[in-house]
Amino acid sequence: MTNHWVDIKNANLVLIMGGNAAEAHPCGFKWVTEAKAHNNAKLVVVDPRFNRSAAVADYYAPIRTGTDIAFLGGLINYLLANDKIQHEYVKHYTNAAFLVNENYTFAEGLFSGYDAEHRKYDKSTWSYAMQPDGYAAVDETLQNPRCVFNLMKQHYARYTPEVVSNICGTPKEQFLKVCGMIAETSAPDKTMTIMYALGWTQHTVGSQMIRTAAMVQLLLGNVGMAGGGVNALRGHSNIQGLTDLGLLTNQLPGYLTVPGEKETVYEEYLAQRSLKPTRPGQMSYWQNYPKFFVSLMKAWYGKAATKENNFCYDWLPKLDKMHDVLQVFEDMHQGKMNGYFCQGFNPLASFPNKAKIGGALAKLKYLVVIDPLATETSEFWQNFGEYNDVDPAQIQTEVFRLPATCFAEEDGALVNSSRWLQWHWKGAEPPGDAKGDAEIMAGLYLRLRDFYRKEGGAFPDPILNLTWDYAILDRPSPEELAKEYNGRALADIPDPKDPTKMLLKAGQQLDGFAQIQDDGSTACGCWLFAGAWTEKGNMMARRDNADPSGLGETLGWAFAWPANRRILYNRASCDPAGKPWDPKRAIVHWNGSKWTGFDVPDFKPDSAPDQGMEPFIMQPEGVARLFALDMMAEGPFPEHYEPFETPIGTNPLHPKVVSNPAARVFKDDLAQFGTAKEFPYAGTTYRLTEHFHFWTKHAVINSVLQPQQFVEVGEELAKEKGIQDGALVKVRSKRGYIKAVAVVTKRIKPLMVNGKKVHTVGVPLHWGFKGVAKNGYLANTLTPFVGDANTQTPEYKSFLVDIEKA
Amino acid sequence: MALQSLDIERRSATTTPSPSVREPMKVAKLIDISKCIGCKACQAACMEWNDVRDSIGICEGVYDNPMDLSADSWTVMRFSEVEPEPGKLEWLIRKDGCMHCADPGCLKACPSPGAIVQYANGIVDFHEGNCIGCGYCITGCPFNVPRLSKKDNKAYKCTLCSDRVAVGMEPACIKSCPTGALLFGSKDDMTRHAEKRITDLKARGFENAGLYDPKGVGGTHVMYVLQHADKPQLYHGLPKDPQISPLVSLWKGMAKPIMGIGLGLVALAGFFHYVTAGPNEANETEEDEKEEQ
Ligand code: SF4
């Protein structure tokens, strides 16, 4: 989240789109209730189904799954055409005025630089026009036809209400009604918050859906404002922490990045990531990258990491490509992997195309499952009748199951959607021989290290030199790990302002990331978490909910990264002179000598407004990007592309480029995509309040509340197919079928799309063949093996199915 | 909320006068249907606190589950898809359970002394130790709430967490509700809060929003805020004007504690349609035996 859960209460309008907060985040949803009760806020829900959020909304509009960019692009067009933008904000705080490279083009669904053979773009033209002085060229009058503002206007002029309605199936009046409600929040004293979740991320154009939402919020001046922002509702505890700590193949802790295979030169690696400002007077905060990187390497390799050996840069793996889960299972399926460690993950249930996942696991020599539950993955080789019809005699994979504790059985911090690191204490002892994940990993590491010590091996240095100074070697405590992430001084750090004083003495915990050094005198396991465990103790365990502003800025409650800041980009909540746009939402301001307020200012504390530093300090140009430069795989402006399995078989905007041209598709999977001819209905998977993923089917009460697998079918389609409420149906995709009880409902209506009636079949995903609920099919039997072009998050939300009575 | 005395105001089939030295405030639960998202946290909390577990059933083509109230499910969510105006879909989700009537038909119909009591704070509670399993409370209830257990043939229903309320806590469902759809407090406070909610709902276009506190049963200690108070039937058949069957009043007039039971049963057999699983008769010997055990 740019903002945080409590802040939702400050909104005038809550848009839930690409998520279903009441269903999947019922506890957080309470802040929507607060906004309605105390701020007279309106709630708008846009979703393929009239869902639990819609049940309490002021306005609901239907949309075909996978078409949110068309909807939001149409909204941008509406805001520009009706002059409903926050002009001052857009002019000063976005790159609207920046001129774009003269060779940048967009035509027939493709941006300049497309390489069809590799399904990739050469992104060199997705850049600013540069001045001779090395800075980006701007036209503050916004008159130049090549400025971002005009290119954006031109790009979205195609998204007329008629075009939107034709693609999304949203009736035109309903689309316009939503636009009208949202447009009101362009006033400086009105804000909209956007709550989204997997309904946006799980598409082949998922990242761009979220970007379009961010563009809308920038045009309305709602970013950095209390009650505004673009707010990702993280589903899985601790998925926010997972991303923060870089547990993705191309990431290091704190959103530092793994070097690519060509980046063999340390200085070049750093230079690429510590970009100089591209406008005068800007901060370009990532210039501090070397400090964070060096201190990370000091945390990992201690004394072994020296200036002379580039702080062990050569020990880091160099990436040939992303090894995301789809890539890994593709490799496994091709027989290129021997073993797989599966920690807190249930891929057989969670990843798309169950047949492929099961087939891949069967090619392994060994599989290690570290989990509190007996997952489907750990028994993929067992025959469970129609739910998992395999022949164990044909599967040679050896499976080891290591029982782990669950979150309630351990101390530690979880990072919630609000970016708060909240310490928690164990509520119960783990059963039997279950061990904490850290203990299991430590046990594995120590044994591996012994092997390397005894037998040498190909490249022992990174293993043998890893810092491992925990009090109990095979049981690093949560406290020790937390302190390591926070970081500490390795030598006395002098105060740059007064060399007679010390900032920190050797051995002291850092107060925050401002103290991190690039010379090896500090160690820090995750620069974003610096400040979480200081010399004052565990900041994550704080529980002071004092709220002096009444806006929910409880700085004494837990610790929020970065720097205990609650609302990101909060400098943008003030006008260029440093005065809050809305006095009721004053979270920070310039007091004449420094930035101060109820939140921790997201800005250089002593940079006076007249010095011209802009609020988006992480960007080299200091402003937010309506035009994304080369940061996205499929283009600097989001464009509507159809799901890979599209019910209309074309893209009404550009029939030659139907789906995301930059999405990676593996050859075998291409053959496994269905067409609307065979599979005429739009399928989509989702969660129910009664259950959490594939866990709670192991719990009695959840299973009482929602015992058996079902699918949702609209009344009209049910009638057509002779499907009775409560009857068993078979839902088929190109990849397999499931059988489930039909819930026939008024809440799913067919939509008119491109002259065709499109029905939606809803597939909740919580069932499987382990647990106490009624056994069922894994819903991901149906879903396609293709992901978002940037993140590779699979397209669980949009695919094609057929349905019949079972 | 302050500690609540459990002074008894009324007791089934009993004429002993009630204590009247203390006058505890009347309590009420307010269920704001316009805020309910049907998450069933209240159902889960009810099972947890009261230590009952219904069986793992099947899906019958709706979100509701368990499908009905039972001796192990004292509250269930009822989901209704309605179109009060053509094309304007609403998903109304009503938390069903005992309404804690000020004038409780169950208590009036109950022939067994002290099986049903009404506390001075308004809560209607079943004391299963005294229940003879005749099932008359079910017939007496205008909301079809009590259920006989297959295990012990005694009637069960929501207690409004009288055990929690007695020590100054809110009922378990109230504590669990994430959206504030459930509130608990004095009946006066709840009524006042409901007025504000109704004003808000009217401003949002629900012209007929109102409070459900039906007079036919003397008002209730569980009240609903309805978006369509003119049509309570939309909410999974919530009765528009619930009344205690006149036959219950008749029976009450006839009943004399203990000694009247045999006579009463004969008279009632013709009136009530309910057929229970076990024998309806209770006699003093049986009662005595139980006490000795
Ligand atoms: S709702 Fe039924 S069971 Fe509850 S108090 Fe009223 S009559 Fe008795």
Ligand code: SF4
């Ligand atoms: S807990 Fe509250 S929101 Fe959830 S179902 Fe019960 S009353 Fe409704």
